[in-house]
Every structure is written in C-alpha cells, then in structure tokens.
Amino acid sequence: MVDSSTLSGIILYEKKQIDDGCMYIFGYGSLINEASRKLTGDTGKAMPAVVSGLQRYWGKTGSPVMSHLVVREGEGECNGVLIHIDDEALSIFDIREAGYQRVELAASRVKVFEPGFTIDGPVYVYVTEDVISPCHIQPIAQSYVDTVLAGCLRYSADFAQGFIASTYGWGFPRMDDRHAPVYQRVAGVADSDRSVIDTLLENFPDAFKKQEE
Secondary structure, three states: OOOHHHHHHHHHHHHHHHHHHOEEEEEOOHHHOHHHHHOOOOOOOEEEEEEEEEEEEEEOOOOOOOEEEEEEEEEEEEEEEEEEEOHHHHHHHHHHOOOOEEEEEOHHHEEEOOOOOOOOOOEEEEEOOOOOOOOOOOOEEHHHHHHHHHHHHOOOHHHHHHHHHOEEOOOOOEEOOOOOOOOOOOOOOOHHHHHHHHHHHHOOOOOOOEOOO
C-alpha cells in the first residue's frame, strides 16, 4: 500500500513532468530555421504562427560585428514559429539568446497554423529593452538574413514574403558576408535558397542596398 507522502511525491513528480513538457518559444528570427536551432539543442515540433501586437525590427543585441532581429510591442502581427521545448532545452536556448530577455506571451495573442492544435503551456519570446538601429560598424549581416529566410522558405515563399513585409529597418547598412559569414549559426542554407532570397528582396520596395565598402 502506498502511503500519503509517497503518493504526494508521485503527484508532484508527474505534475513537474507535465509542466516541463508543455512550454513553447516563439521564434521570429534564426530560430525559424530548424538546422540553426539544432546547432544549439534539440526541440520538439515547430509550427508556423503569428503573434498579434508584436513588431519585428533590425537592431543591435550586443554583438560587436553585426545586428540581429528584435521585437517590441506594437500594432500589427509578427510571423514566426511556435517551438515546443522542455525545461532543460529552454536553459540552453537562454544562453544562445544571451543578448535578449525572455518574457512570457499571452497565449491568446498567438495564432498557430496547425489544425486542431491547442497551446497547453506557457509561451516565451526573447526581447530587448530598446530597439537600437544597425550601423556601418554593426550592420545587418547577409549570412543572418540567409539563415532566417531559408528557414521561412521551408514553410513557403508566402511565409518568407510575410516575414520581409512585417520586418522594419531593411534600409539600414548591410554587409555581404556570404563568403566569410560573421554569423556563427549559419545552417540549412542552400545555393538555391540564396537565389530565391535575392529575388524576394529585390522585389521588395524597401529592400536594403549593400553596404558600401
């Protein structure tokens, strides 16, 4: 016969397992790219999603050589992926996103494009306190752009176009570093992806121009 203290311990342990297994990250930049995510750690399923009231910008996150993508509260929607993750992996991704702060998002703001799916745990997103625009010293790196948009293209060209259209700051300086990437987590980018990415950006009215040497 199981005594009450043992039963209590079992219940607490089972609850911890459930809690640890039901949490999510909303990835809106390089985390969209599965191959880039795997360079950090294993995650569960990632599903395309949009978050209302979130605006995505190009901005500085502390890197001395490049800028990244950041978000802040604002009008409109931001597309990305909802990534199922456990507690152990969450700690590892916190290290990856060291230039950001992890905050919780209200699940009601997240629309997931997965039939029958219901969010059953907390949703986190990595943010910065301020949006500091890229400059010639810390420009937008093409290797980072390629990584993000290659991830978007795994869902669809429309998803990639939506990413471009809902991101602010394309006009800031860009560094063409494809042959010597400064971004350390380039992954899952094929030559065919780069060709499509160039076409998408050329067709976008506010697409940036290469940084002048």
